[in-house]
């Protein structure tokens with residue numbers, strides 16, 4: 001028999017906090033999304049996990065379901081959904097309402113990117129990252145609003161990245177997430193009248209097996225540590241705690257905001273290890289020289305032609 005979720009998960013929040021609530025967590029079968037799903041289940045929530053790779057997703061959902069105690073209000077269902085596809089997102093929202101009767105919470109966690117110097121990003125690669133992270137999150141927010149929250153209220157948390165100083169080698173995803181952060185502020189104002197709160201969580205560098213598997217060189221995770229004031233990587237559970245806070249009644253007066261969960265790395269110049277190469281290619285400051293040169297040219301012209309006739 002599988003170990004109970006109570007022996008595998010812990011939470012600073014009170015048991016039963018999310019009893020009879022329903023959440024959708026995109027990318028909820030792996031890494032950060034799985035930790036969020038487990039904490040929500042632990043707190044009594046019904047959770048729909050949604051992503052593209054259905055075998056892996058349903059395996060994770062079955063494993064989490066088998067660890068639920070018999071007397072819990074929690075439940076879990078896996079639904080295949082590519083958040084880039086509008087019809088699949090619409091169907092995800094409709095199926096969630098059909099299955100569990102409501103959508104109280106949406107956690108837009110599903111996303112991804114690949115490391116590349118900005119100048120080498122192909123249009124295809126750029127579009128893929130923008131479509132997944134920015135357009136996918138937009139579609140999920142809009143459809144949660146249209147299918148439930150616009151009438152009944154709810155709370156949305158968007159997972160973004162540490163983008164405060166640009167993001168060398170990850171410029172596409174930082175641009176996409178900056179877009180999310182901005183539309184979060186728009187939605188917070190337009191949707192407050194419907195009882196919807198919407199916020200972002202910006203993780204620093206957080207190790208998980210699946211996150212590391214996304215990169216050819218997983219040492220980029222450890223390589224980030226020197227730039228983290230906390231001098232360690234984040235844990236998936238630490239991102240989940242911030243998400244659960246924002247979903248909870250404890251954050252009833254918080255909307256349109258972002259919580260950084262990054263050990264202070266957002267305060268540093270670079271998130272990650274990007275060594276600035278030495279060079280002397282920056283254009284020099286020439287403004288004063290240009291003015292001096294222009295004056296000399298004017299004086300020279302004046303000497304050659306003499307003062308203009310007043311006739």
Ligand SMILES: NC(=O)c1ccc[n+]([C@@H]2O[C@H](COP(=O)([O-])OP(=O)(O)OC[C@H]3O[C@@H](n4cnc5c(N)ncnc54)[C@H](OP(=O)(O)O)[C@@H]3O)[C@@H](O)[C@H]2O)c1
Nearest residue numbers: 027030031032051052053082083109110111205206210211
């Ligand atoms: N780990 C970090 O250091 C870190 C830092 C900042 C932000 N983040 C962000 O946090 C989120 C979770 O990342 P993670 O670290 O937990 O890595 P992960 O385990 O690789 O999680 C990414 C999840 O997103 C899902 N996904 C990707 N594209 C999707 C799509 N088009 N439609 C639906 N689902 C999609 C994946 O599932 P499928 O493959 O089944 O679709 C996967 O479950 C991501 O948005 C990531 O960019 C991570």
